[in-house]
Amino acid sequence: MSKRITSQDVADLAGVSRTTVSFVLNNEKRFSISPETAEKVRSAAKTLGYYPNASARALASNQTKNIGLIISRAPQYIATDPFLPQILSGLLDVLGQNSQGLLLEWVEPGQQLESYLELTRAHHIDGMILMTPRLDDPGMKALEETDIPVVLMGTIPGSTLHSVDVDNLAAAETAVCHLIGLGHTKIACITNAALPYTSANQRLAGYKSALEKANIAYDPQLVREADFDPQSGYTQMRSLLESKLDFSAVFVASDNVALGAYSAIREVGLSIPEDISVVGFDDIPLASYINPTLTSVAVSGHEIAVESYNLLTSMMRGEEPESLSVTLPTRLIARRSSREIGRSDKRGSETKSAKLVSCFNN
Amino acid sequence: MSKRITSQDVADLAGVSRTTVSFVLNNEKRFSISPETAEKVRSAAKTLGYYPNASARALASNQTKNIGLIISRAPQYIATDPFLPQILSGLLDVLGQNSQGLLLEWVEPGQQLESYLELTRAHHIDGMILMTPRLDDPGMKALEETDIPVVLMGTIPGSTLHSVDVDNLAAAETAVCHLIGLGHTKIACITNAALPYTSANQRLAGYKSALEKANIAYDPQLVREADFDPQSGYTQMRSLLESKLDFSAVFVASDNVALGAYSAIREVGLSIPEDISVVGFDDIPLASYINPTLTSVAVSGHEIAVESYNLLTSMMRGEEPESLSVTLPTRLIARRSSREIGRSDKRGSETKSAKLVSCFNN
DNA sequence: TAACATTACTAACGCGCGTTAATCAGAGGG
DNA sequence: CCCTCTGATTAACGCGCGTTAGTAATGTTA
Numbered sequence: 113m114s115k116r117i118t119s120q121d122v123a124d125l126a127g128v129s130r131t132t133v134s135f136v137l138n139n140e141k142r143f144s145i146s147p148e149t150a151e152k153v154r155s156a157a158k159t160l161g162y163y164p165n166a167s168a169r170a171l172a173s174n175q176t177k178n179i180g181l182i183i184s185r186a187p188q189y190i191a192t193d194p195f196l197p198q199i200l201s202g203l204l205d206v207l208g209q210n211s212q213g214l215l216l217e218w219v220e221p222g223q224q225l226e227s228y229l230e231l232t233r234a235h236h237i238d239g240m241i242l243m244t245p246r247l248d249d250p251g252m253k254a255l256e257e258t259d260i261p262v263v264l265m266g267t268i269p270g271s272t273l274h275s276v277d278v279d280n281l282a283a284a285e286t287a288v289c290h291l292i293g294l295g296h297t298k299i300a301c302i303t304n305a306a307l308p309y310t311s312a313n314q315r316l317a318g319y320k321s322a323l324e325k326a327n328i329a330y331d332p333q334l335v336r337e338a339d340f341d342p343q344s345g346y347t348q349m350r351s352l353l354e355s356k357l358d359f360s361a362v363f364v365a366s367d368n369v370a371l372g373a374y375s376a377i378r379e380v381g382l383s384i385p386e387d388i389s390v391v392g393f394d395d396i397p398l399a400s401y402i403n404p405t406l407t408s409v410a411v412s413g414h415e416i417a418v419e420s421y422n423l424l425t426s427m428m429r430g431e432e433p434e435s436l437s438v439t440l441p442t443r444l445i446a447r448r449s450s451r452e453i454g455r456s457d458k459r460g461s462e463t464k465s466a467k468l469v470s471c472f473n474n
Numbered sequence: 475m476s477k478r479i480t481s482q483d484v485a486d487l488a489g490v491s492r493t494t495v496s497f498v499l500n501n502e503k504r505f506s507i508s509p510e511t512a513e514k515v516r517s518a519a520k521t522l523g524y525y526p527n528a529s530a531r532a533l534a535s536n537q538t539k540n541i542g543l544i545i546s547r548a549p550q551y552i553a554t555d556p557f558l559p560q561i562l563s564g565l566l567d568v569l570g571q572n573s574q575g576l577l578l579e580w581v582e583p584g585q586q587l588e589s590y591l592e593l594t595r596a597h598h599i600d601g602m603i604l605m606t607p608r609l610d611d612p613g614m615k616a617l618e619e620t621d622i623p624v625v626l627m628g629t630i631p632g633s634t635l636h637s638v639d640v641d642n643l644a645a646a647e648t649a650v651c652h653l654i655g656l657g658h659t660k661i662a663c664i665t666n667a668a669l670p671y672t673s674a675n676q677r678l679a680g681y682k683s684a685l686e687k688a689n690i691a692y693d694p695q696l697v698r699e700a701d702f703d704p705q706s707g708y709t710q711m712r713s714l715l716e717s718k719l720d721f722s723a724v725f726v727a728s729d730n731v732a733l734g735a736y737s738a739i740r741e742v743g744l745s746i747p748e749d750i751s752v753v754g755f756d757d758i759p760l761a762s763y764i765n766p767t768l769t770s771v772a773v774s775g776h777e778i779a780v781e782s783y784n785l786l787t788s789m790m791r792g793e794e795p796e797s798l799s800v801t802l803p804t805r806l807i808a809r810r811s812s813r814e815i816g817r818s819d820k821r822g823s824e825t826k827s828a829k830l831v832s833c834f835n836n
Numbered sequence: 837t838a839a840c841a842t843t844a845c846t847a848a849c850g851c852g853c854g855t856t857a858a859t860c861a862g863a864g865g866g
Numbered sequence: 867c868c869c870t871c872t873g874a875t876t877a878a879c880g881c882g883c884g885t886t887a888g889t890a891a892t893g894t895t896a
Contacts, residue, residue, distance in 0.1 A: 118852055129876045134854060144873055163596040167532035168852035170598070171881050176529060178577070178598065187570070191563035191776070192759040194556050201553035204580050208549070213597055214578045215540070218566050234525045235575055236532070236540065236598040342763045371763040378765060397554040401704045401733040403740060403765050414553070480882055491846045496884060506843055530882030533851050 126156035178213040180237035192341040194396040202417025248308045261427035275437040276420045283442040284318025287391045295453040296361040300334040304366030315365040338369040345372025361389035367396045389450040405447035488518035540575040542599035554703040556758040564779025610670040623789035637799040638782045645771045645804040646680025649753045657815035658723040662696040666728030677727040700731040707734025723751035729758045751812040767809035
């Protein structure tokens, strides 16, 4: 077990004090250091292979240089999430540029009460980003009252926490309007998650709103709640299909869930989009690779990650960000899984935009 | 800015010393504490909302309670990785049970030389797990010479580092044998990544080995290197198709890449498995949801994660694990994307196993 | 009653580093 | 020759906690 190399060792080798070492290695401009001494220190550090100890540094400076990404979801629901890597990729990208780290955590929905506070105090992070927040999360209010920098990836209506999100309601509305524009009037809906998750809630609201604007009656029987993964999408789609209810299209509020729906639809011998049009949400990379390619609402995970990071860092610097919440744009990407009702030729649906406009003007 | 609550505050409120507080909250059995005092301390901690500071604790105890997951890949290649969530899920699962944290990092291939050392010393981790190691990684040897607990998720032949992996070679061989068993003799191959990545290398070796055992000549022209994502799979498959080379099946060493291949095959008007049989690798959740369902080599990300964790923790406890490396089993899951050559009926390929045996006995 | 365990607790040091206040050498001005 | 001022460096404290060696009080035995 080789002895650990401390800044004292570097100081000894360079023939200076530990303070000087610290100043040099941290580029401390407030104190002047002669170029020669600086060089001596740097070369000593290099020959010794010195790396400052993160814990000691964090303790002394009260900064860990880490941020936490907290997922309020059990690990089993994380395993199949194709959107998560995009978020991680975006965060790792910006964090890497600033030599910061990313600490991943999850909290069990239902016992978040104390978790968050413990997380910041007891873990090695300067601030945190909360993924997939839930409306019924009691820890959320506790968080509002602390001075810990927090950014929500998502929205909690009425919360004073800063947040980054897409306009789930409007996006879902656009997606369903797209279907309506294609002539569909019997449209089912499978949510992306349980309704306490705000994104699920809002996307469902968007679905309802689109129906309302088109004067289509809302039928609760046509709505199912999925649970993040394809399996749940399969189950809920089967349930819809077996209900013998009449519908020609389905809005699935998550591409990952939509995959399961695809599979269920195929299994009963129906085809997409001839028998059922499908519109997803998230535009995960696979959306353009599955068959038929999936019409979906594009959400940029990278952008969400970067905006969250920016908001968080400005808070960590002590600034009060100008905007409480950032809303990012979405874009409906029409592909082959949705087409005009009744059509049987092979072409896609190019009349989309015109119809969409009419929907908005209704 | 409310003052931070320290163990001294708890001690004061409880009317005991800070040492006692530490003993109580850490369940220190070596020293006896009366139940009454313990209770006093605990309630004081609760009323104050005390959470021990992680950095201070880490500094004093020389344990951060975090492990690092290091990915040697640029963020852009992380974004579409459907296997990563499985690993994360598994790790978060076991880590959560032991109230440990997961620090995510990535290092740019090409400049890993110093990165690893810096990571452990300078970051807040007790040990690390390295994902997707590369043969040409100069940092690997540096790691071997340190006493930092490291576990490789993957294999570096000849390395003294502990590792967890599946037998990529044998698994790939099985996959290709499966195709050979179905009568295919012209079999193309698209790797999962560039060949310096050991998994890519070994899977390609398995492909070659299977051909050799079946006395099929190896044709380098039928091999393409992909790059983790569907896009690269698409590109390479297009390249194969446009080469006008003759082949009836393709072994794609990653399901994610295979998705791109699917798309390319469809695009030129061919169908799977009628014209081309496809076998993937990883058995990501989506494999059973795409059309046609994808024959693939099942690899349990959860199991890999758990085994890596176990190996790592035993090393962190100072034990020398009995086994240098753990090899986990894989299982070929035959689905609809592969079938006997020339068949045109709708049934799947039930004769697989018999053929497989003959392949192994050749 | 003295000698000795045993139990219950605490004083004090050190982990490695950031940072403030202080020191020191030398330059320049009177 | 003394004094001030600037530039270069350091002594020393504190971050919050784990932990060892030690003290004080209470039984326990001869």
